[in-house]
Amino acid sequence: MGLFHRRKEISVQTIRRLPQYLRIFYNLHAYGRELVSSTYLADETHLLPIVIKKDLQAVGAPSKLRAGFKVAGTIEVIEKFLGWNKLNKAFLVGVGHLGAALLGFDGFKNHGLEIVAAFDTHPEKVASTVHGVPVYHTAQLSTMIEKQNLKIAVLTLPAAAAQGVTDTLVAAGVKAIWNFAPVNLQVPDGVIVQKEDISSGLAELCAKLKSK
Amino acid sequence: MGLFHRRKEISVQTIRRLPQYLRIFYNLHAYGRELVSSTYLADETHLLPIVIKKDLQAVGAPSKLRAGFKVAGTIEVIEKFLGWNKLNKAFLVGVGHLGAALLGFDGFKNHGLEIVAAFDTHPEKVASTVHGVPVYHTAQLSTMIEKQNLKIAVLTLPAAAAQGVTDTLVAAGVKAIWNFAPVNLQVPDGVIVQKEDISSGLAELCAKLKSK
DNA sequence: ACATATTAGATATTTTGATATCTATATTTT
DNA sequence: AAAATATAGATATCAAAATATCTAATATGT
Numbered sequence: 001m002g003l004f005h006r007r008k009e010i011s012v013q014t015i016r017r018l019p020q021y022l023r024i025f026y027n028l029h030a031y032g033r034e035l036v037s038s039t040y041l042a043d044e045t046h047l048l049p050i051v052i053k054k055d056l057q058a059v060g061a062p063s064k065l066r067a068g069f070k071v072a073g074t075i076e077v078i079e080k081f082l083g084w085n086k087l088n089k090a091f092l093v094g095v096g097h098l099g100a101a102l103l104g105f106d107g108f109k110n111h112g113l114e115i116v117a118a119f120d121t122h123p124e125k126v127a128s129t130v131h132g133v134p135v136y137h138t139a140q141l142s143t144m145i146e147k148q149n150l151k152i153a154v155l156t157l158p159a160a161a162a163q164g165v166t167d168t169l170v171a172a173g174v175k176a177i178w179n180f181a182p183v184n185l186q187v188p189d190g191v192i193v194q195k196e197d198i199s200s201g202l203a204e205l206c207a208k209l210k211s212k
Numbered sequence: 213m214g215l216f217h218r219r220k221e222i223s224v225q226t227i228r229r230l231p232q233y234l235r236i237f238y239n240l241h242a243y244g245r246e247l248v249s250s251t252y253l254a255d256e257t258h259l260l261p262i263v264i265k266k267d268l269q270a271v272g273a274p275s276k277l278r279a280g281f282k283v284a285g286t287i288e289v290i291e292k293f294l295g296w297n298k299l300n301k302a303f304l305v306g307v308g309h310l311g312a313a314l315l316g317f318d319g320f321k322n323h324g325l326e327i328v329a330a331f332d333t334h335p336e337k338v339a340s341t342v343h344g345v346p347v348y349h350t351a352q353l354s355t356m357i358e359k360q361n362l363k364i365a366v367l368t369l370p371a372a373a374a375q376g377v378t379d380t381l382v383a384a385g386v387k388a389i390w391n392f393a394p395v396n397l398q399v400p401d402g403v404i405v406q407k408e409d410i411s412s413g414l415a416e417l418c419a420k421l422k423s424k
Numbered sequence: 425a426c427a428t429a430t431t432a433g434a435t436a437t438t439t440t441g442a443t444a445t446c447t448a449t450a451t452t453t454t
Numbered sequence: 455a456a457a458a459t460a461t462a463g464a465t466a467t468c469a470a471a472a473t474a475t476c477t478a479a480t481a482t483g484t
Contacts, residue, residue: 425484426484428481428484429480430480430481431478432480433476433477433478434477434478436473436475438472438474439471440472441471443467444465444467445466446466448464449460449463450461452460453457453459
């Protein structure tokens with residue numbers, strides 16, 4: 001067994017559960033709790049203890065036999081794993097209802113994200129400030145990305161405009177796009193697109209409701 | 213083989229992909245297209261043809277050998293499967309940034325959902341109208357649910373308030389809760405909770421970004 | 425008319441993720 | 455001090471989901 005044993009791939013589902021754990025660990029830490037067991041966490045999350053155990057083991061959370069996982073240390077490894085220990089600057093394109101709501105969400109600073117500017121094409125929005133974030137015209141997007149060497153963008157604009165803006169973003173050097181528009185964006189290799197679609201959740205809800 | 217052969221359980225992942233298919237089928241239908249193949253849909257969605265074939269077969273989408281799936285008929289079976297062929301009335305609780313954004317989203321009428329009233333405790337919001345939806349005080353929630361025999365509620369309020377409101381909703385007869393608050397709600401058996409958590413998507417994005 | 429290509433349909437295989445079981449250890453209780 | 459208990463850690467099993475392979479049918483092109 002050498003120093004560089006192959007790191008087991010961490011599953012997508014595990015990654016998606018990490019923020020939930022993190023929130024609970026922040027709370028525990030605020031209360032001065034130093035250790036927490038997977039059974040306690042299972043009660044909080046409605047997950048099975050074994051799921052939690054395996055998730056936390058996967059990211060290398062420090063623990064103490066019989067006592068549980070170490071709160072401070074676990075926060076550290078999860079934050080480091082997600083890169084949430086430092087802030088990544090991001091632009092947001094499309095200051096509609098959802099875009100404005102995201103600009104108003106102050107929780108992103110706990111999630112490694114800082115939206116430093118927003119962009120829109122509507123004259124009445126350009127040059128204004130939404131929840132403290134300045135709004136520029138979309139025409140300025142390209143130069144501002146290059147100037148700030150920005151890597152992450154949040155897309156909250158209508159489906160019809162999404163691909164065009166995406167091409168601009170990619171050409172200017174953006175490497176990760178968090179896409180809230182209901183389209184599948186075409187991007188070259190090496191650019192990450194994370195698509196959000198709340199209608200999936202609604203579909204799940206409706207299907208469960210029907211099958212009762 | 214009888215009339216009532218056991219319907220194969222449809223997977224959660226399939227259900228979550230249905231809205232995406234539906235959007236594409238609506239477009240095709242608008243363009244007068246009558247048939248579409250799984251390979252065409254695969255191009256549009258970036259999914260594999262076999263995934264789409266199996267998803268559509270699972271909901272019983274009508275098809276024609278060699279020619280593809282029938283557009284109009286497939287829309288019908290998906291809508292029926294999700295219950296989106298008729299509108300379900302819903303209340304929204306918590307008119308913050310996100311709540312207001314959801315009230316402003318007019319796409320829900322294509323998704324079987326009609327938010328007919330919103331509730332909040334802030335005096336400046338109560339008795340106002342947000343994107344055409346009237347806002348009432350949360351104290352009126354219980355009686356209004358009972359009066360309208362309402363079954364679905366959307367929760368967009370702070371974590372601290374979510375469980376209390378949930379108890380009220382359940383007591384008044386709500387059967388399905390679409391929960392955007394970052395908490396795991398406690399509900400009795402028979403009540404459905406669908407939790408949305410955009411930080412999961414952000415975690416996925418950040419993990420991919422880090423592992424590059 | 426015949427050959428070719430494309431497709432839904434069915435089945436089999438593989439991969440991923442969730443769950444169960446067992447063990448060793450530290451803590452608490454008696 | 456001894457017994458009981460709760461836990462992380464490891465391994466094994468099971469279930470869900472994705473993917474591959476094969477078949478038969480039906481267009482299309484020559």
